[in-house]
Amino acid sequence: MTNGIKKIALLTGGGDCPGLNAVIRAVTKSAILNYGYEVIGYKFGYRGLYNNDFIPLNLSTVSGLLSKGGTILYSSNKDNLFDYAVEENGVNIKKDVSDIAVENLKKEGVDVLIVIGGDGTLTSARDFARKGVNVIGVPKTIDNDLGSTDITFGFNTSLEVATEALDRLHTTAESHHRIMILEVMGRNAGFIALESGIAGSASVILLPEIPYDINKIAEKIEERKKNGKLFTIIVAAEGAKPKNGEVMVAKIVADSPDPIRLGGIGNKIAADLEKIVKEREVRCTVLGHIQRGGTTCTFDRILSTRYGVAAVELINEGKFGSMVCLKGNDITYDSLENVIGNNKKVDPNGELVTIAKKIGISFAD
Numbered sequence: 001m002t003n004g005i006k007k008i009a010l011l012t013g014g015g016d017c018p019g020l021n022a023v024i025r026a027v028t029k030s031a032i033l034n035y036g037y038e039v040i041g042y043k044f045g046y047r048g049l050y051n052n053d054f055i056p057l058n059l060s061t062v063s064g065l066l067s068k069g070g071t072i073l074y075s076s077n078k079d080n081l082f083d084y085a086v087e088e089n090g091v092n093i094k095k096d097v098s099d100i101a102v103e104n105l106k107k108e109g110v111d112v113l114i115v116i117g118g119d120g121t122l123t124s125a126r127d128f129a130r131k132g133v134n135v136i137g138v139p140k141t142i143d144n145d146l147g148s149t150d151i152t153f154g155f156n157t158s159l160e161v162a163t164e165a166l167d168r169l170h171t172t173a174e175s176h177h178r179i180m181i182l183e184v185m186g187r188n189a190g191f192i193a194l195e196s197g198i199a200g201s202a203s204v205i206l207l208p209e210i211p212y213d214i215n216k217i218a219e220k221i222e223e224r225k226k227n228g229k230l231f232t233i234i235v236a237a238e239g240a241k242p243k244n245g246e247v248m249v250a251k252i253v254a255d256s257p258d259p260i261r262l263g264g265i266g267n268k269i270a271a272d273l274e275k276i277v278k279e280r281e282v283r284c285t286v287l288g289h290i291q292r293g294g295t296t297c298t299f300d301r302i303l304s305t306r307y308g309v310a311a312v313e314l315i316n317e318g319k320f321g322s323m324v325c326l327k328g329n330d331i332t333y334d335s336l337e338n339v340i341g342n343n344k345k346v347d348p349n350g351e352l353v354t355i356a357k358k359i360g361i362s363f364a365d
């Protein structure tokens with residue numbers, strides 16, 4: 001034991017993501033085998049911290065977890081303890097209950113809290129760090145939109161799923177001479193659409209960062225027809241929007257800190273396109289949460305393991321208030337103060353958009 005640290009706690013917050021269990025496993029194994037720390041896991045994200053609801057984590061609890069999607073600690077994307085829904089005198093109000101969480105950590109003798117999450121969860125992690133809690137963040141999200149890191153864990157698994165879906169759509173689209181749209185996740189960032197679109201050989205990629213012109217999509221379909229290709233594959237990010245238009249909102253989750261759930265743009269494009277490309281059917285597949293579930297891909301198993309081990313090393317070095325990151329091929333870290341508020345977006349003039357355009361992929365811009 002070094003640094004006076006004896007006990008660490010983990011929690012997983014926000015939408016689940018392939019690789020969460022792999023991080024839990026790596027942190028637990030590395031903490032116990034190298035430093036002899038005691039490890040516990042709070043259940044349901046910050047709600048478990050508020051309710052002091054946790055399980056002990058040891059070498060046997062984390063055995064067999066590496067490839068398994070989801071999180072054995074469960075998750076919640078509704079429980080911001082700095083603005084928490086409570087009932088007082090029969091009235092539902094929102095209030096800052098973060099002091100209760102800090103008290104619970106003290107009561108259990110937790111020296112360090114490792115928070116595995118995306119920007120919402122890590123914003124609270126930063127706020128707990130500001131209150132003096134020893135916090136380390138681990139960047140999770142299939143959207144790959146967190147600042148300071150090149151790649152979040154989970155992103156590559158969702159890419160594998162979206163790419164396989166595009167491969168499968170190709171064969172059926174070709175058989176029926178159809179125009180097939182795949183709507184993928186990613187919130188306000190187009191990384192999943194861009195990279196799966198390139199890997200899955202889409203002819204049109206629609207991103208939140210590059211508003212589209214429906215007539216330009218129709219032009220691409222026409223160009224392919226002239227070249228004897230009577231089918232077209234389009235991948236649309238859920239946050240894609242037409243020029244001078246708005247994003248499509250599928251649902252408002254009122255009690256979530258980030259209440260807007262995007263979705264529906266794929267079906268809108270299908271309906272709009274059918275009015276222009278009259279002689280052929282346009283169909284839309286919404287990939288949805290399939291992108292987040294199931295087995296974790298090889299890249300994410302390794303990245304999650306690297307992140308988990310690095311998080312424990314940061315504890316040993318006393319680098320609190322920071323998040324582990326991947327820069328190029330190297331694992332490093334940055335302050336949560338720099339991470340939050342600096343979400344990434346696809347660069348419309350970046351290398352991947354440029355190479356995609358050079359091989360004839362349309363962004364309908």
Ligand code: F6P
Pocket residue numbers: 015077118141142143185186187238261262292
């Ligand atoms: O942030 C991950 C993500 O899967 C987004 O891509 C998507 O917009 C959102 O979460 C969906 O959230 P929920 O699980 O609440 O439907």
